[in-house]
Amino acid sequence: MNYTRFKNNSACPVLTELPPLGVDAAALEADFRHYYMNSLGRDRSCRLTHYAYEALSLVVRDRLMERWKNTRYAYEESGCKRTHYLSLEFLMGRALGNAVLNLGLEDELTQALSNVCLEMEELADIEPDAGLGNGGLGRLAACFLDSCATLQLPVQGYGIRYEYGMFRQHIVDGYQVEEPDHWLGTENCWEIKRPEYSQRIKFGGYSESSTDVTGKLRMRWVHTRDVLAIPYDVPIPGYRNGTVNTLRLWKAAATEEFDLEEFNGGDYTGSVANKNEAEKITMVLYPNDSSENGKELRLQQQYFLASASLQDVLNRWIVTERADLSQFAEKNCFQLNDTHPSCAVAELMRLLMDEQGLDWDHAWEMTRATMAYTNHTLLPEALEKWPVRMFQRLLPRLLEIIYEINARFLQQVAERWPGDMERQRRMSLIEEGQEPQVRMAYLAIVGSFSVNGVAELHSRLLQEGLFRDFYELWPQRFNNKTNGVTQRRWLAYSNPKLNDLISAEIGRNWVTDLGQLSRLKPLIDNTTFCQQWQQVKQHNKQRLADLVKTDCDIVFHPEALFDVQVKRIHEYKRQLLNVLHIIHLYDRIKRGDTADWTPRAVLFGGKAAPGYAIAKLIIKLINNVATVVNNDPAVGDLLKVAFLPNYRVSAMEIICPGADLSEQISTAGKEASGTGNMKFMLNGALTIGTLDGANIEIREEVGDENFFLFGLTAQEAEEQRKNYDPLAIIAADDDLLRVMRLLQSGHFNQFEPGIFDPIIQAIKNPHDPWLVAADFGSYLAAQQRVAEAYRDQQRWIRMSILNTAAGGKFSADRTMQEYNEQIWHLQQVPALPIRQDSLEPAD
Numbered sequence: 001m002n003y004t005r006f007k008n009n010s011a012c013p014v015l016t017e018l019p020p021l022g023v024d025a026a027a028l029e030a031d032f033r034h035y036y037m038n039s040l041g042r043d044r045s046c047r048l049t050h051y052a053y054e055a056l057s058l059v060v061r062d063r064l065m066e067r068w069k070n071t072r073y074a075y076e077e078s079g080c081k082r083t084h085y086l087s088l089e090f091l092m093g094r095a096l097g098n099a100v101l102n103l104g105l106e107d108e109l110t111q112a113l114s115n116v117c118l119e120m121e122e123l124a125d126i127e128p129d130a131g132l133g134n135g136g137l138g139r140l141a142a143c144f145l146d147s148c149a150t151l152q153l154p155v156q157g158y159g160i161r162y163e164y165g166m167f168r169q170h171i172v173d174g175y176q177v178e179e180p181d182h183w184l185g186t187e188n189c190w191e192i193k194r195p196e197y198s199q200r201i202k203f204g205g206y207s208e209s210s211t212d213v214t215g216k217l218r219m220r221w222v223h224t225r226d227v228l229a230i231p232y233d234v235p236i237p238g239y240r241n242g243t244v245n246t247l248r249l250w251k252a253a254a255t256e257e258f259d260l261e262e263f264n265g266g267d268y269t270g271s272v273a274n275k276n277e278a279e280k281i282t283m284v285l286y287p288n289d290s291s292e293n294g295k296e297l298r299l300q301q302q303y304f305l306a307s308a309s310l311q312d313v314l315n316r317w318i319v320t321e322r323a324d325l326s327q328f329a330e331k332n333c334f335q336l337n338d339t340h341p342s343c344a345v346a347e348l349m350r351l352l353m354d355e356q357g358l359d360w361d362h363a364w365e366m367t368r369a370t371m372a373y374t375n376h377t378l379l380p381e382a383l384e385k386w387p388v389r390m391f392q393r394l395l396p397r398l399l400e401i402i403y404e405i406n407a408r409f410l411q412q413v414a415e416r417w418p419g420d421m422e423r424q425r426r427m428s429l430i431e432e433g434q435e436p437q438v439r440m441a442y443l444a445i446v447g448s449f450s451v452n453g454v455a456e457l458h459s460r461l462l463q464e465g466l467f468r469d470f471y472e473l474w475p476q477r478f479n480n481k482t483n484g485v486t487q488r489r490w491l492a493y494s495n496p497k498l499n500d501l502i503s504a505e506i507g508r509n510w511v512t513d514l515g516q517l518s519r520l521k522p523l524i525d526n527t528t529f530c531q532q533w534q535q536v537k538q539h540n541k542q543r544l545a546d547l548v549k550t551d552c553d554i555v556f557h558p559e560a561l562f563d564v565q566v567k568r569i570h571e572y573k574r575q576l577l578n579v580l581h582i583i584h585l586y587d588r589i590k591r592g593d594t595a596d597w598t599p600r601a602v603l604f605g606g607k608a609a610p611g612y613a614i615a616k617l618i619i620k621l622i623n624n625v626a627t628v629v630n631n632d633p634a635v636g637d638l639l640k641v642a643f644l645p646n647y648r649v650s651a652m653e654i655i656c657p658g659a660d661l662s663e664q665i666s667t668a669g670k671e672a673s674g675t676g677n678m679k680f681m682l683n684g685a686l687t688i689g690t691l692d693g694a695n696i697e698i699r700e701e702v703g704d705e706n707f708f709l710f711g712l713t714a715q716e717a718e719e720q721r722k723n724y725d726p727l728a729i730i731a732a733d734d735d736l737l738r739v740m741r742l743l744q745s746g747h748f749n750q751f752e753p754g755i756f757d758p759i760i761q762a763i764k765n766p767h768d769p770w771l772v773a774a775d776f777g778s779y780l781a782a783q784q785r786v787a788e789a790y791r792d793q794q795r796w797i798r799m800s801i802l803n804t805a806a807g808g809k810f811s812a813d814r815t816m817q818e819y820n821e822q823i824w825h826l827q828q829v830p831a832l833p834i835r836q837d838s839l840e841p842a843d
């Protein structure tokens with residue numbers, strides 16, 4: 001492609017002085033008709049709503065576009081410091097409804113659409129989710145971007161434009177079946193391709209030394225197989241403030257020269273094969289959310305993201321600052337979302353030394369001053385390590401740099417703890433052994449000025465456990481930033497009825513100042529308000545029941561207690577404990593022990609990593625138990641169980657407003673924070689949970705009397721593991737004994753004998769790290785308290801209101817403010833007003 005500039009390097013006159021676009025119903029309707037008929041070429045005979053969705057999106061996108069440019073101009077003119085949020089995952093979900101909310105177009109658009117006999121909700125439902133993430137970490141990144149745009153912070157997301165996002169989950173005979181998610185199959189109007197900002201990424205080859213003109217030794221990475229990184233920009237609208245930030249996603253493509261060479265040599269098929277080889281890098285999101293699997297392609301993805309993003313930032317700097325790097329570190333920060341992009345530490349060193357000619361000390365000072373690392377998990381199996389041999393093959397120059405970082409670092413360790421060889425071995429960036437590995441978390445810690453966990457307990461456990469040696473060396477580097485969620489998507493947008501009720505009482509300021517919700521507290525004594533609250537909840541439960549009916553063909557009665565656990569399926573999250581409770585309830589019904597019964601509808605949702613056998617078996621168990629329970633006439637409406645297939649962001653938008661009870665039942669010390677817990681709380685669900693992750697802080701905010709606590713603490717769990725005897729626990733607990741017998745009897749797998757044996761074994765295993773049997777008794781007792789509380793509807797509603805009212809702390813706005821005050825130190829920069837819009841010459 002040829003990107004020639006206009007003659008005499010001036011801006012295109014056609015593009016200057018655009019008048020602002022109308023935001024009234026008439027202007028929106030006219031534009032809609034224009035896109036539908038003129039741009040998309042449809043007419044009244046078209047029955048497909050898809051084109052109406054596309055036309056509507058273009059109408060909305062136009063309004064984003066003018067604000068987007070003015071945000072960019074404001075950042076450029078102010079010369080502000082910027083943060084670059086590097087993440088392999090951004091779980092954005094749908095864009096349309098969110099953009100409409102943040103632009104404040106709901107009323108006028110609804111009117112415009114009704115003039116052409118269309119409904120907003122129906123059209124919004126057509127958009128595929130952008131499922132470019134696994135779970136918590138990816139969705140957190142999306143919430144953070146929303147908050148930064150709303151706070152007018154110059155923060156840009158950098159990620160990968162996966163051709164295939166998180167797989168679609170089907171349930172067949174109770175088993176999870178994965179199907180590729182080709183979400184880009186139809187036109188995606190929420191991205192703008194920017195090939196003019198493409199970057200070249202190196203792989204393979206080897207490094208060579210040479211002396212430059214000044215006589216300095218320079219390393220060069222040569223004979224590489226290069227891949228192009230092409231950026232696609234996604235607009236991130238702030239809430240009604242004129243700001244639109246950017247998420248830049250990279251797609252891999254073959255470099256032109258490299259194709260041509262082979263093509264000219266006559267190897268046509270070879271050159272096409274190379275094109276595929278290059279494009280493979282951004283083809284698919286790895287669907288693991290807790291265990292790294294050491295695949296070479298994954299390391300390629302990680303380096304590809306780090307290198308493309310760093311080059312992008314550096315190149316822009318070099319153009320605007322005329323190659324003067326002296327202020328670079330003061331004006332830039334890179335936040336690493338877990339270790340996934342942590343190649344960035346070594347890559348920035350390489351770019352500064354090999355490409356910009358800086359010496360080691362200067363480059364290291366700049367790297368350390370710009371990198372900050374967030375850890376999201378304590379699970380040892382999730383800590384990334386890459387075989388040295390793989391690094392050598394793929395990124396030889398980076399490995400050299402990592403070795404040098406390590407040598408200098410271990411020197412520091414040796415000075416601090418002379419003679420402590422064991423400590424040097426423990427802290428080395430290279431794990432020795434049969435197959436030596438690069439420890440990415442250690443690289444991230446050593447190469448950055450800030451290391452944070454995502455909830456108070458988690459940050460403390462990092463300092464005391466996983467990163468203890470590093471904490472002893474650099475205590476000031478460690479800090480906590482408790483996670484949050486955006487109340488725009490997770491309350492204002494997804495729960496319109498509650499939004500209206502809350503706003504009628506306390507105004508709308510909570511949308512950008514969530515602490516305002518505390519003003520709801522006194523309303524628990526207002527009978528009318530309580531009734532309205534209950535009506536809204538009933539409405540949302542009906543909406544959720546409709547979804548369950550459509551997707552699972554199971555009828556949930558809105559009077560029942562809606563008991564919900566939606567999240568990735570993992571042993572540590574203990575969906576199994578929930579199932580055991582269901583079996584217990586079933587057993588009680590069969591025994592006729594149903595006096596004072598609270599009817600319950602239990603909903604599960606979540607994906608298991610395709611290679612995680614026991615997690616997949618847990619899905620099968622949930623479905624088999626559901627089949628037995630739902631079809632037993634003796635059970636009737638006392639108990640219903642459903643597994644909602646293909647849990648995703650857009651499903652959560654319907655699920656969390658409709659939940660009464662939020663299950664947050666991980667083994668204490670294992671869930672870094674949790675964020676679903678916060679979404680449920682904001683929507684007035686009560687939590688049953690352990691003292692784990694952010695549950696602890698949720699309980700602190702709402703008070704113990706409004707939280708159903710159970711289970712061992714993190715410390716007690718550690719103790720318990722030293723001599724754990726699940727068989728003795730089972731024998732001593734009649735309820736658990738009956739549950740285990742029912743499970744073992746094959747009652748839930750009559751035609752599939754033995755299939756659940758691995759699960760039964762896991763529960764009985766004295767080395768069960770998740771301590772399912774240990775927490776069963778106190779879980780049951782807590783569930784009993786839940787059932788009693790729910791029978792007193794007045795009391796329940798008051799508790800529900802108090803949960804929403806206490807949710808203020810869990811806004812991602814608060815989280816972003818803390819990152820900014822303590823790590824980034826950015827100035828807020830308001831966008832230029834739309835009226836001043838004009839295209840200035842680029843330089």
Ligand code: 26W
Pocket residue numbers: 134135136137138140288289290291292293338376377382383384454483671672673674675693
């Ligand atoms: C390399 C494989 C892999 C992929 C993803 C390992 C680990 C991950 C993530 C760190 C898993 C994750 O999503 N962690 C979750 O992050 C959320 C946001 O901070 C927390 O709320 C969750 O508790 C944590 O499990």
